[in-house]
Structures are given as C-alpha cells and as structure tokens.
Amino acid sequence: xxxxxxxxxxxxxxxxxxxxxxxxxxxxxxxxxxxxxxxxxxxxxxxxxxxxxxxxxxxxxxxxxxxxxxxxxxxxxxxxxxxxxxxxxxxxxxxxxxxxxxxxxxxxxxxxxxxxxxxxxxxxxxxxxxxxxxxxxxxxxxxxxxxxxxxxxxxxxxxxxxxxxxxxxxxxxxxxxxxxxxxxxxxxxxxxxxxxxxxxxxxxxxxxxxxxxxxxxxxxxxxxxxxxxxxxxxxxxxxxxxxxxxxxxxxxxxxxxxxxxxxxxx
Amino acid sequence: xxxxxxxxxxxxxxxxxxxxxxxxxxxxxxxxxxxxxxxxxxxxxxxxxxxxxxxxxxxxxxxxxxxxxxxxxxxxxxxxxxxxxxxxxxxxxxxxxxxxxxxxxxxxxxxxxxxxxxxxxxxxxxxxxxxxxxxxxxxxxxxxxxxxxxxxxxxxxxxxxxxxxxxxxxxxxxxxxxxxxxxxxxxxxxxxxxxxxxxxxxxxxxxxxxxxxxxxxxxxxxxxxxxxxxxxxxxxxxxxxxxxxxxxxxxxxxxxxxxxxxxxxxxxxx
Numbered sequence: 001x002x003x004x005x006x007x008x009x010x011x012x013x014x015x016x017x018x019x020x021x022x023x024x025x026x027x028x029x030x031x032x033x034x035x036x037x038x039x040x041x042x043x044x045x046x047x048x049x050x051x052x053x054x055x056x057x058x059x060x061x062x063x064x065x066x067x068x069x070x071x072x073x074x075x076x077x078x079x080x081x082x083x084x085x086x087x088x089x090x091x092x093x094x095x096x097x098x099x100x101x102x103x104x105x106x107x108x109x110x111x112x113x114x115x116x117x118x119x120x121x122x123x124x125x126x127x128x129x130x131x132x133x134x135x136x137x138x139x140x141x142x143x144x145x146x147x148x149x150x151x152x153x154x155x156x157x158x159x160x161x162x163x164x165x166x167x168x169x170x171x172x173x174x175x176x177x178x179x180x181x182x183x184x185x186x187x188x189x190x191x192x193x194x195x196x197x198x199x200x201x202x203x204x205x206x207x208x209x210x211x212x213x214x215x216x217x218x219x220x221x222x223x224x225x226x227x228x229x230x231x232x233x234x235x236x237x238x239x240x241x242x243x244x245x246x247x248x249x250x251x252x253x254x255x256x257x258x259x260x261x262x263x264x265x266x
Numbered sequence: 267x268x269x270x271x272x273x274x275x276x277x278x279x280x281x282x283x284x285x286x287x288x289x290x291x292x293x294x295x296x297x298x299x300x301x302x303x304x305x306x307x308x309x310x311x312x313x314x315x316x317x318x319x320x321x322x323x324x325x326x327x328x329x330x331x332x333x334x335x336x337x338x339x340x341x342x343x344x345x346x347x348x349x350x351x352x353x354x355x356x357x358x359x360x361x362x363x364x365x366x367x368x369x370x371x372x373x374x375x376x377x378x379x380x381x382x383x384x385x386x387x388x389x390x391x392x393x394x395x396x397x398x399x400x401x402x403x404x405x406x407x408x409x410x411x412x413x414x415x416x417x418x419x420x421x422x423x424x425x426x427x428x429x430x431x432x433x434x435x436x437x438x439x440x441x442x443x444x445x446x447x448x449x450x451x452x453x454x455x456x457x458x459x460x461x462x463x464x465x466x467x468x469x470x471x472x473x474x475x476x477x478x479x480x481x482x483x484x485x486x487x488x489x490x491x492x493x494x495x496x497x498x499x500x501x502x503x504x505x506x507x508x509x510x511x512x513x514x515x516x517x518x519x520x521x522x523x524x525x526x527x528x529x530x531x532x533x534x535x536x
Binding site for chain 1: 400
C-alpha cells in the first residue's frame with residue numbers, strides 16, 4: 001500500500017532520511033517510533049507529499065506520490081486522512097464546521113448529507129455533543145479527536161497519525177489508542193502512527209519500526225520489538241521501563257477500554 | 267506552473283551571495299505565482315456561494331474595519347496639507363486656490379499612498395499573522411492534504427477584497443482630505459467653504475482620479491501578495507509569526523513607496 005524506495009531526505013544540510021526502503025501493508029497499524037528530531041514526522045510528510053524526497057521514490061497504492069502533480073496528487077491525497085499533532089483545526093470555525101470542511105469543499109452533496117456524515121464522524125470519536133464548540137473551547141485531547149473526526153470524514157483508506165497521544169494524560173492517551181485500533185478494525189483502514197509513546201505503540205501496532213540516524217531498524221511485531229537487542233532500541237525501551245517480557249500480552253484488555261470490537265492477534 | 271508551498275520546508279540555509287540572490291529571485295517568483303494563481307481563481311469566487319461569503323467577510327475586514335483609521339488619516343492629511351500650503355499661498359494672496367492644491371495632491375498621490383500605508387499596517391500585518399499562525403499550526407498543511415488549495419481558500423478572497431476595497435478606500439480618503447482641507451481653509455485661512463469647494467471640484471481631473479485609483483488597486487495587490495506569501499513562508503513558531511508580520515509590513519511599505527513612484531512616473535511626464 002505504501003512503499004519507500006531508497007528515500008533520502010536532506011534538510012538544512014542534514015541527512016534526515018538515509019536511503020530508506022520500507023513497505024507498509026494494507027490494513028495494518030504500522031508504528032514509527034524514535035527520539036525527537038529523528039525524522040518521524042518527515043517520513044509521514046513524504047507519504048502525503050508535503051515533502052519531496054531529495055533522492056528516491058514514494059509509492060502509495062501504485063501512485064508515485066513523490067512525483068505526482070495536479071489531479072494525480074489530488075487522487076493520491078484523497079486516500080489519506082491525517083491527524084496532526086495539535087489537531088490543526090481552523091480556529092475561526094466550530095468543531096462541526098471543521099469536520100464538515102472537506103465535504104463542503106470537495107464533494108457535491110447536500111447540506112443534510114453533510115450534517116449526517118459529520119454527526120456520524122463526531123459520534124465515532126465521542127464528540128457528538130461538542131460540535132458547536134470552537135477549538136479554543138475544548139481540551140487538547142478533544143481537539144485531537146475532532147482532528148481525527150475530520151480525518152475520517154471522507155472515508156480514507158489510510159490514516160496517518162502524527163503524535164496522536166503526545167501531551168495527553170495516560171487515560172486519554174489510551175482512549176485515543178483504542179480509537180485508532182477501533183477505526184482500523186471497523187473500517188479496515190491502514191494506519192501509520194508516529195509516536196514517542198511506546199506503551200501505546202506496543203498495545204495497538206501490528207508492526208513497529210524505530211528510526212535511528214535516518215534509517216529504520218528492522219520493522220517487527222511488538223512482541224519481537226520489545227525483545228530487540230539493537231542498542232538504540234534497547235536504550236529507548238529501557239528509558240520507558242519496558243522489559244523484554246513486556247506488556248505485549250496485556251494489549252487486549254487495555255485496548256478494550258475504548259473499543260467495541262477488540263482485535264484478536266495470532 | 268502553480269504556486270507551491272514547499273519553500274516552507276525549504277532545504278536552503280544558504281549563505282553565499284549567489285545563493286542569497288537566487289533566494290531573492292525565488293521569493294519574488296513565488297510571490298508572483300501566488301498572486302497570478304489567486305487572480306486566475308477569481309471566477310471560483312463568483313461561482314461558489316461559500317467563496318462569495320468569504321469574499322464579503324474579507325471585504326468587511328478590509329473595508330469597514332479600516333474605515334475609522336482611513337477617516338481620521340484622510341481628514342488630518344487634508345487639514346495639514348491645507349494649512350501648510352495655505353500659509354505659503356497666503357504670502358502671495360493666493361489662499362483662495364488652496365482647494366485646488368488639496369484636491370490634486372489627494373487625487374494623484376495622498377489618497378492612494380495613505381490608504382496603501384494604512385492597509386499595509388492594519389490589514390497586511392493581520393493577514394501575515396493569521397496565515398503565519400495557520401502555517402506553524404499545520405492548518406495550511408491540513409488544507410493541502412484535504413486537497414483544499416490554500417491559494418483558492420485563503421489568498422484569492424483576500425486579494426479580491428483588497429482589489430475592490432483599496433480603490434474605494436482611497437477615493438473615500440480623497441473626499442475626506444478635501445473636506446478636512448475645507449475646514450482648515452474656512453477656520454484658519456478665512457476662505458469661504460463654498461468657494462474652497464468650487465475651486466477644489468473645478469480642479470478635479472478624471473485622469474488624476476484614474477491614476478490614483480489604479481495606484482490604490484496596485485497597492486492592494488502588492489500588500490496582499492506580500493503578506494500572504496510571508497504568512498505561507500512562516501517557520502519556527504511564534505517567533506516566526508512575529509518575523510513574518512514585521513517583514514510583511516516593512517516590505518509592503520517599501521513597495522508602496524517604490525511602486526507608487528514608478529506608476530506616477532509612468533503617467534506623468536515632465
């Protein structure tokens with residue numbers, strides 16, 4: 001579904017991504033972790049062509065987004081929902097209008113249909129009673145959920161999450177994790193999550209990859225990831241008190257807090 | 267070619283003179299592309315009812331919200347002009363012709379010039395700050411990902427509103443300058459108000475009015491183009507927004523001066 005082919009990105013003279021090759025399969029939750037400034041968000045921005053690789057190619061669903069222009073790029077972008085760190089809601093619009101924006105601007109549908117779909121979307125993220133509020137009247141967690149409602153309103157095939165749980169308390173963070181897991185399970189959406197939050201990553205991911213000095217340490221399942229011996233991965237895990245026997249087995253109960261249909265893993 | 271916003275994440279932190287010149291041309295080129303693309307998107311502003319609403323909202327922000335400042339500045343510019351020139355003219359017993367002086371200078375230069383400066387300071391700065399804040403908060407990137415062209419959604423209605431309101435404000439400021447001059451002529455120079463007005467109206471020339479309004483239109487385009495570009499180029503959070511706002515105002519001021527002279531030179535030859 002998403003493929004990086006020998007992607008290198010140089011920003012300000014510094015190599016942020018170094019000859020990265022990566023494949024993300026349809027329907028999986030793929031988590032990218034790494035320390036601050038390691039290039040996680042840069043990786044996400046390449047997928048939606050907010051950035052263009054210095055070298056290499058990025059493909060999404062067969063479209064080379066790194067070279068796409070005009071209608072082709074628009075078509076590729078229509079596959080995506082993108083949750084930004086701060087939600088990126090437009091401040092002068094209510095939550096409802098923010099969520100309705102992609103429909104009103106891009107799709108020729110009646111206002112009644114817009115209202116129906118916005119309410120569905122808001123309900124999915126638990127904000128059905130907060131549509132009238134403005135972004136500065138709601139909490140950070142609610143802003144992220146509103147951003148997520150906007151990201152899923154046009155029924156995307158892929159959702160990219162940029163630090164979905166950063167700055168949130170642990171309970172809200174787990175609620176967001178559960179939401180990501182639920183959307184993936186209910187709508188069959190491919191999810192790419194960029195996070196520092198290793199606990200959340202272990203709970204919801206199908207595969208986890210760590211970005212170290214511009215390169216991905218071999219992507220692996222959460223169970224294998226927490227047993228990794230790579231020194232940088234180990235240091236990251238140890239800093240978050242995740243022992244090799246870890247918490248991968250506990251994911252089901254934790255995720256089930258906010259999920260209607262907890263996934264079963266092999 | 268379309269305007270692209272990748273400069274926001276530009277790979278350039280160049281230092282050599284050649285690269286700085288290259289950057290300068292790149293910025294001018296991007297500004298031109300941005301403005302041209304916004305103008306080409308004007309038909310959408312007419313066809314789409316939401317875009318029309320946004321245009322009206324921007325016209326209100328540009329026009330109505332600037333009215334108090336334009337009113338005061340227009341009045342006082344006319345009063346100062348009448349006083350300064352009138353005192354000199356009185357030495358030659360020509361103070362009755364002060365109306366002509368105020369009218370011509372307002373129509374040709376002061377109306378458009380003062381409106382340009384006011385719009386740079388009030389409207390241009392707010393455009394740069396608003397779009398800059400949206401940029402650093404990823405709101406512009408969010409629009410791009412939703413396939414909503416930020417130029418169509420944000421720049422085009424602002425540009426259209428400025429192109430309509432700037433000449434109107436310039437004309438309004440001319441009218442107030444003449445009235446302000448009349449008040450000073452009557453109270454300080456003892457010139458009857460009706461005599462002042464008759465001479466002022468007689469000396470008004472359609473050509474001067476046309477050049478003045480054209481200047482105001484060009485200033486409107488320049489201020490919007492510069493301010494929106496600075497907003498879209500903003501990086502580095504709150505500091506960046508401050509820098510973009512200052513840059514937008516300074517560059518707009520300078521362009522109003524330089525381009526104002528160039529247009530005057532084009533239309534008035536010795």
